[in-house]
């Protein structure tokens with residue numbers, strides 16, 4: 001469904017040009033979920049924002065069903081409908097003045113979906129799908145919890161009947177329990193709607209639970225990508241190992257004396273230190289729930 005080839009993303013021009021992504025390629029099939037992980041500033045958002053059409057790549061190819069994917073403003077309505085995005089801060093992405101019902105109804109109005117009665121039925125369906133109780137329909141975003149706001153954002157995205165949902169840190173602003181609930185919801189939606197997903201996350205539990213594949217980015221370079229079962233359980237790059245250690249069990253990882261020393265001295269971390277970290281991970285953090 002989606003083919004990304006050698007995608008390069010630059011910000012700025014001339015002397016001040018900064019390359020945020022140095023070439024990334026992957027394929028995504030209907031219903032397939034790919035996680036994008038990496039430390040802050042590694043280029044994850046740039047990648048998914050390019051797919052969403054919010055950032056124009058410097059070079060490379062993005063194809064949807066074999067057709068070139070232009071920037072958002074040049075996308076035909078059907079292509080816009082197919083790719084929807086959910087952002088990190090659910091509060092900021094919802095109109096504070098509108099009630100939940102109106103927020104979810106808006107894309108239906110824009111796409112000319114049925115009359116008021118049919119739209120009301122569809123809004124109720126979308127609220128049920130995203131496990132939002134109908135009593136919330138009359139509330140405004142400020143009267144909702146973080147998890148409820150993110151469900152409203154997901155319901156609004158689903159109103160367009162997308163085939164690809166891009167979630168950029170969509171779980172990060174939520175507390176751990178709510179993250180679990182929303183990630184379960186996304187997994188269910190993926191199964192029920194055969195929705196493909198590209199999701200940026202720092203949370204390895206969600207990656208493990210939701211993703212089929214993972215792409216690990218370090219300073220704009222893809223250092224590892226493949227099936228979650230290979231990359232997370234048998235990481236090849238030192239960076240992935242460190243990332244896993246830090247994400248899964250930072251205290252244990254940092255209490256590894258070799259790693260702590262190497263980090264303190266600002267040194268490149270030795271293979272031996274990384275092996276220690278991997279032992280910690282294999283010792284349980286990855287297999288059980290780290291938190």
Ligand SMILES: Nc1ncnc2c1ncn2[C@@H]1O[C@H](COP(=O)(O)OP(=O)(O)OP(=O)(O)O)[C@@H](O)[C@H]1O
Pocket residue numbers: 011012018020038039040041042043044045046047
């Ligand atoms: N609009 C922009 N103009 C200039 N530089 C940018 C712009 N957006 C991002 N960058 C830079 O590109 C690099 C990659 O940023 P990006 O947001 O893709 O990283 P990220 O991995 O998603 O980070 P985070 O996890 O903190 O959101 C960073 O160095 C960032 O400062």
